[in-house]
Amino acid sequence: MGYVFDFHDARNYDGWMLKRKNRFAADLESRLMLGMLDPxxxxxxxxxxxxxxxSCLPLLEKGLDVTGIDPSPYMLDILSETLGNRVSLYRGVAEDLPFDDNSFNHACLFTSLEFVDNPQKALEEAFRVAKxxxxxxxxxxxxxTGIGRRVRGIFTPTIYNRATFFSVWEIKGMVRxxxxxxPVCWRTVCQLPGPWSTWMKQIEGSGLVQRFPFGTFAGMVVTLLPRFRTRPLAIRYQPKKVGHMAAGTAGCSGMAPSNGFETSHRQSDEKR
Incomplete structure (x- = not known):
């Protein structure tokens, strides 16, 4: 199951999102997700x-039919208060999704893979339910930034102490x-220091900056290919009934084969 956010974690996270700097970073990450996913x-x-x-709100603003799942009831309560019935919500874990195969067009794991016990199983489930x-x-x-967070966690308890950080190559290896x-495509958001303005978003959105493999936030899109299962089928075969043989054939079958002596004897009698 991994780490489940409790009441204080949920409130602290919600308060963290109210800060302007953090909202700016979250907006860059959401732009990256929508640009790569292109739903x-x-x-x-x-x-x-x-x-x-x-991550739900940008998806809703894009006009998508959004379903959310999270193991924390406190997180889901806050989300329900914010978005109401605009999102279908379920409580569950990433490693065991309660949905059928190919239930959704797309799936996303937005900074959630860090907090699961079995990241590979969580990815497998995401690939199963999306088509x-x-x-x-x-x-x-x-x-x-990630290194700094881990260093601060040595001296001060933070939520990042519960997180597992990944590199682009590690995630790509699990996908393969x-x-x-x-097909796999990756990009990053560097979150460069500077004023939070429109031109900074343009810099962060440039292809050159997004191909930097050491950006703070990394995004990867996996395009799923159809996979077919085959199984052997038993072929029922019933031989046709043999019909009656022709009369002439039946008569011939009862005749004893003649030999050469009988034929030559008959011919000599006729000459006499």
Whole structure:
């Protein structure tokens, strides 16, 4: 199951999102997700580890049919208060999703893979319930910000003490192990220091900056290919009944074969 956010964690996270700097960073991450996932309005998506709804709201604004699942009832309560009935909510864990195969067009794990016990199983479940694309957003292990968070966690208890950080190559390796050579694309958000303005968003959105592998937040889109299961089928075969043989054939079958002596004897009698 991994770490489940309690009441204080949920409130602290919701308060953290109210700060302008953090909202700016969250907006950059959401832009990256929507730009890479490129969903069409009306399509369905499952937000795995939806939390208090930081990733749900941009999906709703895009016109998607959003379903959220999270193991924390406190997170789901805050999300329900914020978005009401606009999102279908379920309580559950990423490693065991209560949905059928191919139930959604897309699925996303938005900074939720860090808090599960079995990341590979969580990815496998996401690939199972989605039929088009899966977005994986995670905190970069090799980002300067990520290193700083881990160092601060040594001296001060933080939620990041419960998190497992990943690199782009680690996530890509897990995807390849599960799905084989499917199309995979990754980008990052560097969260460069500076004023939080429109031109900063343009810099962060440039292809050159997003291809930097050590950005604070990394996003990866996996395009799912159709996979077919085959099973052997028993073929029922009933031989046709043999019909009656022709009369002439039946008569001939009862005749004894003649030999050469009998034939030559008959011919000599006729000459006499």
């Amino acid at each position: 069409a309005a009306g399509e369905s998506i499952l937000d795995i580890g939806c939390g208090t709804g930081a 088009d694309r899966v977005f994986i957003g995670f905190l970069n292990r090799y980002a300067i 192990k599960l799905m084989g050579p499917v």
